[in-house]
Amino acid sequence: MNILILGSGGREHGLAWAVMQNPKCDKLIVAPGNAGIADIADCADLDIMNGAAVVVFAEENAIDFVIVGPEAPLAVGVADDLRAAGFLVFGPSGAAAQLEASKSFTKEVCDAAGAPTAAYARFTDFDAAQDYVKSKGAPIVIKADGLAAGKGVIVAMTLDEALSAINDMFDGAFGGAGAEVVIEEFLDGEEASFFVLCDGKDALPIGTAQDHKRVGEGDTGPNTGGMGAYSPAPVMSETVTQKALTEIIEPSLAEMSRRGTPFQGVLFAGLMIKDGQPKLIEYNVRFGDPECQVLMMRLGAQVLDLLQASAEGRLAEARVNWADDHALTVVMAANGYPGRYEKGTAIKGLTASTEDSFNMVFHAGTSRKDGQIVATGGRVLNVTARGATLSEAAERAYAMVDQIEWTEGFCRRDIGWRAL
Numbered sequence: 268m269n270i271l272i273l274g275s276g277g278r279e280h281g282l283a284w285a286v287m288q289n290p291k292c293d294k295l296i297v298a299p300g301n302a303g304i305a306d307i308a309d310c311a312d313l314d315i316m317n318g319a320a321v322v323v324f325a326e327e328n329a330i331d332f333v334i335v336g337p338e339a340p341l342a343v344g345v346a347d348d349l350r351a352a353g354f355l356v357f358g359p360s361g362a363a364a365q366l367e368a369s370k371s372f373t374k375e376v377c378d379a380a381g382a383p384t385a386a387y388a389r390f391t392d393f394d395a396a397q398d399y400v401k402s403k404g405a406p407i408v409i410k411a412d413g414l415a416a417g418k419g420v421i422v423a424m425t426l427d428e429a430l431s432a433i434n435d436m437f438d439g440a441f442g443g444a445g446a447e448v449v450i451e452e453f454l455d456g457e458e459a460s461f462f463v464l465c466d467g468k469d470a471l472p473i474g475t476a477q478d479h480k481r482v483g484e485g486d487t488g489p490n491t492g493g494m495g496a497y498s499p500a501p502v503m504s505e506t507v508t509q510k511a512l513t514e515i516i517e518p519s520l521a522e523m524s525r526r527g528t529p530f531q532g533v534l535f536a537g538l539m540i541k542d543g544q545p546k547l548i549e550y551n552v553r554f555g556d557p558e559c560q561v562l563m564m565r566l567g568a569q570v571l572d573l574l575q576a577s578a579e580g581r582l583a584e585a586r587v588n589w590a591d592d593h594a595l596t597v598v599m600a601a602n603g604y605p606g607r608y609e610k611g612t613a614i615k616g617l618t619a620s621t622e623d624s625f626n627m628v629f630h631a632g633t634s635r636k637d638g639q640i641v642a643t644g645g646r647v648l649n650v651t652a653r654g655a656t657l658s659e660a661a662e663r664a665y666a667m668v669d670q671i672e673w674t675e676g677f678c679r680r681d682i683g684w685r686a687l
Contacts, residue, residue, distance in 0.1 A: 272296070298311040298313035332357070346532075456542075465582070470534075477502070533553060597650045611643070626667060631644060
């Protein structure tokens, strides 16, 4: 098969790495890719938000299967354009992608499906939102309704933080994503990520993970796109996983089908678990980043077969073969992230560690310049390892971190600390 993956982050490097393990993959192109992806696949300079351009590229390169990585092209209907042109695609339609692109839409689906989630209210009026928060008090959660690159959710522990978040959102801090604001009750418990493949009819769980959103050790400081992750999630016992599937995922999928917008792709449910009961925090319609990297390490070559079965509507006959192991990834980020940071700094030592099915450095924000790998983003590398235990995976990952020479970067030294 000739395969095209759309995206340029650590998630796409992880997907590309897993797909390349499968002998069915004859040629792999990633658009636009990054410096790490370029070592294992062809990279193409392509505007992945332009569905017409993606279709032309796929036709010119005789692509058999397209895997859409990020949420933004899904939300604007790139998968629809490809399907209309006759391509096999992994990823939901633009209408189904509203499960991530609109928090209000997700709440409506959950209400109709009876899926347990946080109580909420939605506002397009600044004063009404402020009055609501004052009446409810803190802690409380403020969310920009639309896509905000993973940064549009504020868990406000004080009333002042909540009011400030509302002010920022209506002031345009998140662009059009904050034109409508969803305010939710604060849920306490333990967070986990649950990943389920869907083909419009059937659902197949493919793994669990937990990530660390806060920039500082001990899960302190501002939220980020994720500073590390590990899989499986200990809190997701067989009982909790089954509850999440039957009480949240399956009713939501049934409601999407009832609306005439069946969901096909990966449904990533962010859950809060308390006393063995999962509640939905949010849906994402693509793999998490950096959760994807630990899932890909554990799944390996079968990923291509599973994604193809999802795209072709054959999940009822698909099976996941899990290794009884653990994976952990450490994010190396540019100094200053998630605030202001310098771009273009050189990274050395990336070839010091052997890369194989147990040890990989996935690139998230890199390019090659004058023969050197340089940082081009905030989250730059995902140093990832597998082990028989979580502690072994952590030990291997941090051993690789210590071989990388990048004084302008940093990482947390406690990824997996709750489970460990």
